[in-house]
Amino acid sequence: MKSLTLFTFFLASLCTSLYGQKDFLIESENFVNKGGWVTDPQFIQQMGSTYLMAHGMGVPVTNASTQIKIKKKGNYHVWARTKNWIPGNWEAPGQFNIAVNGEKLENTLGLQPDWNWEYAGQIKINTKETTIELIDLTGFNGRCDALYFNQEKIVPPNEKVALKKWRIEKSKESLAPKIVKEYDLVVTGGGLAGCAAAIAAAEQGLKVALIHDRPVLGGNASSEIRVHTLGIYGKFERILKLIDTEHYPNGSSDAIIDQQRRDENMQRFDNIDIHYNYRAYDAKSAKEVIQYVDARHTSTGERIRFKAPQFVDSTGDGWIGYWSGAKYSYGRESVHQYGEAWEKWGELWSPEEPDNLVMGSSILFQTIEDPMPVLFPEVPWALPVAKEHKAVAGEWYWEFSRNDLHQIDDGEEIRDHVLRAIFGSFANAKQDAENQFYKLQWVSYLLGKRESRRLVGDHIFTFTDVTDKRKFRDSVVQEIREVDIHYQQNLLDDSKPDFLSKALFYPTEKYYIPYRSLYSKNINNLFMAGRCFSTSHAGLGGPRVMRTTGQMGAAVGFAASLCHKYKVNPRTIYEKYLAEYMQLIENQQQEEN
């Protein structure tokens, strides 16, 4: 409730912002009315900002608009930071216009490759109250990061460091967030692992901040990505049943029901401060101890500094660890490093030479049949990816990974590639009369990632922990689901589309993950839960599914409560308080029984 009040205040203050200089910058995500444009904060670390995107699935979205007050009337030159997201020998797919006080600026935007400032034109502004609109022309993912108005026609900088500095100057942003909040535990990332960590810690009486960069909790299980949760509950059935999903088909709108239940359940905890729509952008450590995490609201830009004795990295991409200097790994280890061979599948399972070919990311989509035929636009820009492939349904195996692309650094390109696969395959299918009634009902624009950075803990969980049926003194997570590792189908047959994967399943008896894989080896007050826990590539094959990552979160939350109780760091729980910790976890199951 408190967050909502604050948010409303910020929206109101934006409406009355005075732009008095000869130039001013408007971040598109600050637009009060976003119309049909969606807020996309996924790639801030790569391209510099949250942006608005016209994700209309082929139908132009309604205008985004905002009102500002300017002090100085006169002629303004206007730039938009944008990109042609698929440059090529075709009409750019994501085109849009800017209108000021209803007057459309001369140039169409979204035409230049890669993020840069495109010149929209000039406009005479005679009124203090000025309305600015983004007008989508295509319905195919035009994107706008920011608008810049200048009376002197000076092109803003675009180089990463210079742009960052320039933005801070233009927005008159202080170096550090002015709002500082202190908690017993700060959890960053509200996927299943982060939610479970927050619940477990809160149940033990800790005051918890949960920072999440979306308006809904659940991460890959959310209604925005819609992967159903797999795996067992382990010792944490009660907690995980508050936040998991039914086994609906991946991509199903049934995810919305579970979404409501999850958010309601999470909001019932008085001592969990859920910071929806705040995306962490920094974490600072001193002497291997994290001091704070800084986060920014993805629409208002408000920044908060979060302080706590302990932190949980459940960002999936291991951002908190990365910023604070935690050791991490990425890519596939050599099969010899941990002895993770499955001879039957050789290189596909674990390669002789290490490489960066990790499991890919997915985008799910849903179609419906209308009573009347539905047209779908031509998408020549999508066909180089989709080729001849036809589809009116997606699934988990719509997955993309390629060895020149990094799942984090190149996330936007990966997302865009899968969008092209979907739009192109659907357009191909629509050529057949039998599919004339199909229409795209929902296509996610958020990447459902499987694998990226893995933070290094005191124990690195590997496939051999599964094959050797290793039990640990500190086994806090258990799983019986098959270990499955995916590979791109075109690795065996290059006639296959590059966006389809296949899974290799290793059947297993119950296996265990030790607590020592859930805290950082070198950052003393950092836990991790979720796919960024301490594991090898092949080790991740099994426990990356969301009930298992949820178990990790719960285990971490309970450990954090003991850290709080004894004023110690995570490693000390293993070294000195393991019996109490294991009993605490055991009690969870007994409570359930």
Add this chain to the structure above:
Amino acid sequence: MKWSLYLISLLAGSSVLFYQSQLPNNPPTHFVLDKEWQQVSKSEPVFVFRNPDTTIEHQMQLLMNEDGLPLLYYADIQTPVCIDGLCKPVYVEMYWDLLGQYAGYGVYPDQLLTKYDHDLFEAKDHLTLHQLLLDQSSVLGRRKLTQLYDTKTSRTESIKFKGIEVDGISGATKKEIKASIVEGGLYSCYKLWHLAYGEATEKMRSQLSTIYSDTLADYFLSSRHKDYQFYAVKKLKPTDFLEKIAYIVPIVKVGKPLTRAYILKKMPKKLFQNSLVVNEWYQHFSDFDFNAKTLLVNNLQYSNSAAALFLSKQLTNLSKNQLKTFLVSVDKIQALEVVQENLTTFSKDANAPHNYLVKVFLKTHKGE
């Protein structure tokens, strides 16, 4: 006659038929390799393998050409397929490659395959069975027969759930499973798949290391069978690459993307300067799959100006990241002078989406 043999073997624990060499009785009707079976002139009994869930054993034969070069594994299979306690015999002559992978099958003209309702397999059913047996990672390998019952008959309507597919069995949709199995022939399909990939495969795999020789290595390296190529390449030590380069260069050109990647990662870096490598790989860069392209670009730093020149003529085939790596390598191997003209042309190509990267590169290297 076959039926009585089957009964005898079933009753007598099948030992009477074993350890005798046997050549195939009928030509295979479905086969994936290069008709190696036509070169077969002798055979050798090598081991027996168990029929899953029965006490029956089958004799595996190693088939060879007249010089004694191993070509295929072969078994003349008679197996009961039982449904609801009622068993009927199925006769199949099955072939495997030397890696223990199913390669094909043939049938006896008087003992054709039938379905649950006794209808004969049609041509399309044989094709389905053949494709199923080729799929080593089929869901049949992970599920009990009872877990697949509903693919046989009526429950396939549940494939669709509100207009989209249901991932009913993890890793494979019901629709996929149904499409991979002969309709009305689930039991035969299941039995034959498990015969193809059961104990027999393990035994063939372990035997390969005992029959593998320099002759067989060269046979594999020069084979069109891509899995043979991969096996042989994996057996090479990095120090063998120079000696075998005449084999390796074409394998990269025609092999599976996985094999290409393996070679490009494992090959000693100095061999990227080899003239065969430069002329055959870098010159024909655009023919390769994307992952191979990345590895070729990544290894340009170990190659030479000639390779850079070839690449500089094909820059439209490079992704943004590949192009960035290429430009870094041009610096590293000091190839700017050689490629400058092509870079300039590319930087002015309006249809090249990443030409701006080259523009910036040329601008920063102005005067060099």
